Amino acid sequence: MASTETIHDVSVERIYPLGATMRRVTFIPLVGPQPFHRRVHGGHCQLFFPDPAGVRLRRPRTFTYRRWHADGRFDVDFVLHDGNGPAAVWLRQARHGDNLQWRHGGPPKVSLAGPCDDAAVLIGDMTALPLISTLIENAHIGRDIRALMLLNDSHTQLPPVEPGRPVKISRYKTVSQVEAELRTMTFGQSGLLFVACEANKMRRLRRFALDDLELSGKQVITSGYWKAGLTAEEIDAAKRGPDWFADTNLSGVGHEQPRHSMA
Numbered sequence: 101m102a103s104t105e106t107i108h109d110v111s112v113e114r115i116y117p118l119g120a121t122m123r124r125v126t127f128i129p130l131v132g133p134q135p136f137h138r139r140v141h142g143g144h145c146q147l148f149f150p151d152p153a154g155v156r157l158r159r160p161r162t163f164t165y166r167r168w169h170a171d172g173r174f175d176v177d178f179v180l181h182d183g184n185g186p187a188a189v190w191l192r193q194a195r196h197g198d199n200l201q202w203r204h205g206g207p208p209k210v211s212l213a214g215p216c217d218d219a220a221v222l223i224g225d226m227t228a229l230p231l232i233s234t235l236i237e238n239a240h241i242g243r244d245i246r247a248l249m250l251l252n253d254s255h256t257q258l259p260p261v262e263p264g265r266p267v268k269i270s271r272y273k274t275v276s277q278v279e280a281e282l283r284t285m286t287f288g289q290s291g292l293l294f295v296a297c298e299a300n301k302m303r304r305l306r307r308f309a310l311d312d313l314e315l316s317g318k319q320v321i322t323s324g325y326w327k328a329g330l331t332a333e334e335i336d337a338a339k340r341g342p343d344w345f346a347d348t349n350l351s352g353v354g355h356e357q358p359r360h361s362m363a
């Protein structure tokens with residue numbers, strides 16, 4: 101469904117590196133203050149980038165609000181990747197004072213803000229690091245959380261965790277390693293498994309959770325954040341085709357479940 105949100109201009113206030121593979125960009129919206137209900141850490145938005153080939157006017161890409169500042173500025177943590185997509189190309193040459201267009205998306209699909217007896221397991225690659233970090237930061241103080249990060253050696257960033265919180269972060273190079281770890285875990289009735297990463301890996305982990313771990317569909321929330329070898333436009337076009345993933349229970353990129361708060 102087409103978004104009814106208005107498109108506004110934003111200006112780059114600051115860009116700084118987070119390790120070797122990520123950059124944080126602070127944006128100033130060039131409109132009046134956003135209402136507070138929109139300023140949800142971990143929500144998502146679309147940013148519209150210039151087309152590197154100059155064929156289209158602008159090309160939207162989805163990103164996470166890593167953090168909202170009290171004055172209405174917001175941070176986005178971009179993964180530096182080798183692709184030549186419009187977001188990646190823009191990021192390599194972005195400067196203070198650059199303008200982009202921005203459209204608000206919505207809140208995150210998961211909230212861990214309420215108490216819960218059962219653990220929440222969060223799986224993600226670098227593109228989900230901003231969301232997983234904000235979910236942990238804003239989780240209920242006693243919430244038992246396991247974050248399984250799919251990272252390679254160059255990815256040095258991990259979600260920050262306040263000392264004393266029941267949060268465990270671990271890193272894995274392959275989906276098989278994540279699956280092996282998942283087999284050792286016990287999921288209670290209200291246990292939650294959230295996965296956000298590359299779409300093929302997401303799909304495999306979703307099937308594993310449903311078929312091998314026998315979790316219920318309500319417990320498993322998955323989101324393909326990007327897909328190897330395809331641009332965002334190619335993904336959108338493929339999703340309109342009849343054989344997208346050949347699995348009617350799955351979609352590729354974007355969230356798949358209604359808002360879910362296993363609180």
Ligand SMILES: Cc1cc2nc3c(=O)[nH]c(=O)nc-3n(C[C@H](O)[C@H](O)[C@H](O)COP(=O)(O)OP(=O)(O)OC[C@H]3O[C@@H](n4cnc5c(N)ncnc54)[C@H](O)[C@@H]3O)c2cc1C
Nearest residue numbers: 163164179181183185186187188326327328329330331332
């Ligand atoms: C809800 C949601 C929230 C997201 N939040 C963030 C976020 O906070 N930070 C963030 O960095 N990304 C985030 N993403 C992922 C981001 O939208 C995609 O990575 C997007 O495709 C990047 O656009 P692009 O123009 O660089 O590449 P595209 O033009 O879409 O693709 C060009 C090529 O680059 C490849 N590619 C795209 N992304 C990556 C990647 N991360 N690593 C390696 N290769 C890649 C593609 O497979 C393709 O071959 C989010 C996605 C969703 C759906």
